[in-house]
Amino acid sequence: MILDILKKNKLSVTDGRRKILELFLSSDGALEHADIEKYTGEIFDRVTVYRTLQTFVEKGIIHHIPTTDNSILYALCKDNCEEGHHHDNHVHFICDECNKTICLDDVTIPQVKLPKGFTPKHAEMVVSGVCDDCK
Amino acid sequence: MILDILKKNKLSVTDGRRKILELFLSSDGALEHADIEKYTGEIFDRVTVYRTLQTFVEKGIIHHIPTTDNSILYALCKDNCEEGHHHDNHVHFICDECNKTICLDDVTIPQVKLPKGFTPKHAEMVVSGVCDDCK
DNA sequence: GTATATTTGCAATATCGTTGCAAGTATTAA
DNA sequence: TTAATACTTGCAACGATATTGCAAATATAC
Numbered sequence: 001m002i003l004d005i006l007k008k009n010k011l012s013v014t015d016g017r018r019k020i021l022e023l024f025l026s027s028d029g030a031l032e033h034a035d036i037e038k039y040t041g042e043i044f045d046r047v048t049v050y051r052t053l054q055t056f057v058e059k060g061i062i063h064h065i066p067t068t069d070n071s072i073l074y075a076l077c078k079d080n081c082e083e084g085h086h087h088d089n090h091v092h093f094i095c096d097e098c099n100k101t102i103c104l105d106d107v108t109i110p111q112v113k114l115p116k117g118f119t120p121k122h123a124e125m126v127v128s129g130v131c132d133d134c135k
Numbered sequence: 136m137i138l139d140i141l142k143k144n145k146l147s148v149t150d151g152r153r154k155i156l157e158l159f160l161s162s163d164g165a166l167e168h169a170d171i172e173k174y175t176g177e178i179f180d181r182v183t184v185y186r187t188l189q190t191f192v193e194k195g196i197i198h199h200i201p202t203t204d205n206s207i208l209y210a211l212c213k214d215n216c217e218e219g220h221h222h223d224n225h226v227h228f229i230c231d232e233c234n235k236t237i238c239l240d241d242v243t244i245p246q247v248k249l250p251k252g253f254t255p256k257h258a259e260m261v262v263s264g265v266c267d268d269c270k
Numbered sequence: 271g272t273a274t275a276t277t278t279g280c281a282a283t284a285t286c287g288t289t290g291c292a293a294g295t296a297t298t299a300a
Numbered sequence: 301t302t303a304a305t306a307c308t309t310g311c312a313a314c315g316a317t318a319t320t321g322c323a324a325a326t327a328t329a330c
Contacts, residue, residue: 012296012308013296013297014295014308015295016309017308033286044309044310045309045311046286046287046310047287047289047310048308048309050286051308064204066201066259066261070205070206070207072204072205091249093253104250107247110245110247112242112260113242114239114262115267116267117266117270118228118239118265118266118270119270120263120264121231121263121265122262122263122264123260124260124262124263125247125258125259125260125261126259126260127247127249127257128255128256129253129255129257130254130256131252131253132253135252146276147277147328148328149278149327150326151278152277168317180278181318182279182280182319183277183278183279185317185319187277205286205287
């Protein structure tokens with residue numbers, strides 16, 4: 001699985017990439033850089049984590065999630081994201097209790113009617129509240 | 136107008152707060168810290184700008200806007216935002232051409248049906264594309 | 271105008287993310 | 301399997317961004 005993803009994207013298979021990808025696959029929510037660094041611990045250099053995430057974003061393996069504060073969250077791209085083409089039209093949910101960010105893959109972002117003159121290309125939607133685990 | 140807002144929130148009237156609030160009122164879009172620093176120029180210390188923005192956010196005069204990258208955007212709260220209670224349910228638009236962020240005050244964020252167990256409290260929506268000026 | 275409370279500026283510090291380069295590792299082909 | 305090549309990693313340095321303590325300056329209340 002992990003190897004498949006890396007190979008499909010023509011990336012060399014290295015320990016760092018394997019570990020980080022593994023973390024994403026085993027996590028149901030989104031991760032920020034700090035989470036990843038905590039998990040990979042002392043194994044890899046900060047810089048390696050940055051560069052790995054950057055590479056994954058470029059290849060369309062993971063994507064950014066918008067937040068209201070200034071943290072950068074990453075989540076796995078489901079389905080058929082390709083290099084430069086994200087099909088990431090699902091809603092993200094941030095739990096106020098446990099602070100986890102969850103991809104609601106089945107909830108698509110609704111269309112909105114924009115004022116005259118505006119042309120939409122992409123939409124992001126983040127809902128916050130209490131998640132299933134914390135209710 | 137500017138004095139009203141400050142007084143309503145029980146804030147001392149200082150040059151810094153006046154200037155920054157003035158900038159928000161005269162701007163139709165959202166601003167990031169760098170914009171504000173550019174405008175206030177050499178007049179105020181960076182730290183003052185940070186603290187002023189922080190105070191304004193706490194008082195509910197301005198609010199954060201989520202973005203996909205890691206920039207922090209601020210925009211005026213319209214209507215009746217009070218301390219700790221934002222009624223900020225309009226869509227934000229980011230123009231890919233001019234890079235401005237615009238509050239679409241008339242476009243309200245639609246409700247979405249969440250999976251079982253999830254309780255929504257707040258929603259943010261950001262649409263990107265081409266704005267009226269750049270079309 | 272004076273006393274009190276708040277705000278500001280400066281300096282120091284912390285955090286975050288990036289870049290160049292040499293050493294290390296993975297991939298390819300023989 | 302080994303050697304050549306291409307890519308990735310770690311280190312160190314750097315730059316940008318944001319925060320904190322404290323003394324001086326300013327605003328508010330009396």
